[in-house]
Every structure is written in C-alpha cells, then in structure tokens.
Amino acid sequence: MDNRMQLATARAALAAASQQLEAAQRGERAAALTLAALCGQGPGFADTLHAPAPLRAAPLALPVALPAELLARRPDVTAALWRVEAEARAIKVARAAFLPNINLAAGLGLASLGAGNLFEAASHYEQFAPAISLPLFDGGRLRANLAGRDAAFDAAVAQYNSTLVQAIHEVADGVSATQSLDRELRAQEQARAATAEAWKLAQDQLGAGVISEMQALxxxxxxxxxDQRLAQLRADRLSAGVSLVVALGGGYLPPTGAPTPANVAEIQP
Known part of the structure; x- marks a missing residue:
C-alpha cells in the first residue's frame, strides 16, 4: 500500500513538472518570436537563436538620496511639463489681447481722434480698420477666452502633478522591488547551497546502503x-531592474568616484 501511494505521488509530481516544462517552452517560443519581430525578421529567425548564458542582474547602485529631478528625463513627465509651459504662454497671449493694437505708421486721421471718441463703437472707424484694433469693444469674449486659458493652465498643472506623483510612485516601487528581490536571492542561494550539500550526503548514504533510493530521490x-525557485527569482530580479530603468527614464549612472550605497533611503520630491 505504501509503495502504491508513493508511486501515485511520484506520477502526480511528474505530471505537474511536465506541465510546467510545457508552459516554460511555450513562453520561450513566444519570446523568441517577439524578438524576431523586433529585429524585422520572419518567424524562422527564432529557430536560429540559441540560449544565452544565464544573465546576472546588475547591482542596484543608487545614491542614498535619489533626487526627483532625475524624473525629468521621463518622456511623460517632460511632455506634461511642456503642456504647462505652453498653457502659461497662452495665458500671456490672452492677456495681451486686452491691449489696443494701434499701427502708428498707418494711422491716417488719428489726429482727429480725441480722448472722448477713441473708444466709441468700432463701426464709426471702419476706414481705420488696418490702423487700429480696439479689443475693449469685445471684452466679454476676451474675458471668456482668458478664463478658458486659466482653466486649461490649471488642468495642465494638475495633469503634471499627477504624472510626477505617478512617476515617483513607480520609482519607489521599483527600488523596493529590486531591494526585496536582492534579499530573497541571497537567502535562496544559501538555501540552494544547503540543499546541494544535503543531496551530496544523500548520494553518499545511498551508496553505503544507509538510506533507500526513494529517500535519496x-x-x-x-x-x-x-534550482527552479532560484531561476525564477533571478528572472524576477532582471525584470524588476528593467522596470526601474524605465521608471527612472533611462537608469542612473553615478558620477565618477561618487559613493554608491546598496540601499536607497529616500526619494526626495
């Protein structure tokens, strides 16, 4: 009875391992096809690819205080800032529209315009249209335009603030994830080393007849x-490192000779 139970358990484990292997091979094939497409090649290009040597995640070399100015390299933050600047300039243009525009060079007959009749109805001065523009006659439209620009500026500022907060959040998450995965990796490497030592001892004991083959297995x-857990953690660490590079708008390269502690204490807004 005990042997049959062990056999059934082993078969279940084998089936689960086969399913995991199939899923891994499917993911590998999909990644190869994606790489072929990025290289501008057909599906057959994926068959020419060979598995590279295992990648090692680069250490997290960030300063103790990571200034948020680094986020200015992110395209979304830069675009949001440019929208704010554009709306600020639009407000200046809208305010300037309240001022009369008088072309003194073409101001024929302006000598006859006194302070009392300068701002009369515009229809009285149609003959001077090329020479004088008095926007005060349409103050309601101008005030509405200025109010609209003010609202657009406020919306652009709100969007910029939201984009910046999201960027800081993504960087903080990336730093936290990479640090956590680094700790997990170190712990798993120690666990793997201990398990490898146990397997070595099990082989010796199996050869001496101290334990059964099932115990050794x-x-x-x-x-x-x-090994599987270690490989998964390494893959997760590589992915987290890439995400952090993207969140920083291209990564971080410390100045030559600058200290690079392993931990990031804070992100300064």
Whole structure:
C-alpha cells in the first residue's frame, strides 16, 4: 500500500513538472518570436537563436538620496511639463489681447481722434480698420477666452502633478522591488547551497546502503525545486531592474568616484 501511494505521488509530481516544462517552452517560443519581430525578421529567425548564458542582474547602485529631478528625463513627465509651459504662454497671449493694437505708421486721421471718441463703437472707424484694433469693444469674449486659458493652465498643472506623483510612485516601487528581490536571492542561494550539500550526503548514504533510493530521490527533488525557485527569482530580479530603468527614464549612472550605497533611503520630491 505504501509503495502504491508513493508511486501515485511520484506520477502526480511528474505530471505537474511536465506541465510546467510545457508552459516554460511555450513562453520561450513566444519570446523568441517577439524578438524576431523586433529585429524585422520572419518567424524562422527564432529557430536560429540559441540560449544565452544565464544573465546576472546588475547591482542596484543608487545614491542614498535619489533626487526627483532625475524624473525629468521621463518622456511623460517632460511632455506634461511642456503642456504647462505652453498653457502659461497662452495665458500671456490672452492677456495681451486686452491691449489696443494701434499701427502708428498707418494711422491716417488719428489726429482727429480725441480722448472722448477713441473708444466709441468700432463701426464709426471702419476706414481705420488696418490702423487700429480696439479689443475693449469685445471684452466679454476676451474675458471668456482668458478664463478658458486659466482653466486649461490649471488642468495642465494638475495633469503634471499627477504624472510626477505617478512617476515617483513607480520609482519607489521599483527600488523596493529590486531591494526585496536582492534579499530573497541571497537567502535562496544559501538555501540552494544547503540543499546541494544535503543531496551530496544523500548520494553518499545511498551508496553505503544507509538510506533507500526513494529517500535519496526526495532530496534530489528538493534540490531541483530549489534550482527552479532560484531561476525564477533571478528572472524576477532582471525584470524588476528593467522596470526601474524605465521608471527612472533611462537608469542612473553615478558620477565618477561618487559613493554608491546598496540601499536607497529616500526619494526626495
């Protein structure tokens, strides 16, 4: 009965491992096809690709205080800032529209216009249209235009603030994720080393007849699971590192000779 139970358990584990292998191979194939498309090649290009050597995540070399000015390199933050600047200039233009525009060079007959009749109805001065523009006659439209520009400026500022807060949030998440994964990796590497030592001892004991083959296989299975977990953590760390580079708008390169502590204490807004 015990042997049949162990056999059933082993078959279930084998089926689960086969499913995981199939999923991994499917993901590998999809990634290869995506890479072929990015290279401007057909699907057959994926078959020419060979598995590279395992990648090692670069250490997180960030200063203790990471200034938020680095986020100005992000396209979304830059675009939002430019929208604010554009709306600010539009407000200046809208305010300038309240001032009369008089072309003194073409001001024929202006000598006959006194202070009392300068701002009479515009229809009285149609003959001077090329020479004088009095926007005060349409103050309601100008005030509405200025109010609209003020509202557009406020909306642009709100959008910029929202974009900047989101950028800071993404950087903070990226830093936290990479630091956490670095700690997990160190712990898993130690666990894997201990499991590898246990497998070595199990092989020796199996050869000496101290333990059964089933007991040795359980230790080997634990080692394979530790390897799988370690590979997954390394992949997660690489992905988190790329996400942090994107969040920073291109990564961070410390000045030559500058200290680069492993931890980031804060992000200064």
């Amino acid at each position: 359980r230790v080997q299975q634990a080692l394979l699971q530790a």
